[in-house]
Amino acid sequence: SSVFWFQPLPTVDAPQITLWVNDEPITARAGWTLAAALLANGITTTRYTAIDQQPRGPFCMMGVCFECRVTVDDIPNVQSCMTPVRDGMRVTLPQGVRALS
Numbered sequence: 001s002s003v004f005w006f007q008p009l010p011t012v013d014a015p016q017i018t019l020w021v022n023d024e025p026i027t028a029r030a031g032w033t034l035a036a037a038l039l040a041n042g043i044t045t046t047r048y049t050a051i052d053q054q055p056r057g058p059f060c061m062m063g064v065c066f067e068c069r070v071t072v073d074d075i076p077n078v079q080s081c082m083t084p085v086r087d088g089m090r091v092t093l094p095q096g097v098r099a100l101s
Contacts, residue, residue: 017087028085035061035068035081038091046070046080047094070094 014029021043028037035058038046045055046068058068061081068080071092080091 017085019085019087019089019091021091022093030085032085033061033081034070034072034078034083034085034089034091037085038080043093045093 014031016027017030018025018027019034019037020026021038021041026037026041026043028040032040035046038044039058044057046057047070048055056067058081059065060067063079063082066079069077070080071094072078072080072083073090076094
């Protein structure tokens with residue numbers, strides 16, 4: 001089996017920032033999208049399907065497929081590929097069936 005390694009393009013002089021994914025720190029560069037930061041840190045699964053727990057993650061990287069949805073600062077269903085990172089951002093990767101209010 002092959003291993004997929006995401007290598008982001010270098011960003012000249014972009015400051016490094018820290019964000020938190022499921023309460024664990026990861027680093028990124030200012031200007032990256034959240035999906036790029038997750039992939040650069042080896043996080044390829046952002047959620048699991050509700051019915052059969054199939055892994056999903058960034059696919060189209062342009063906001064069309066909605067496979068990269070995460071919770072950002074308690075806001076659910078945020079498309080990580082369309083969201084710029086910021087220092088201190090708190091990300092939760094959803095698991096299974098969502099709660100209905």
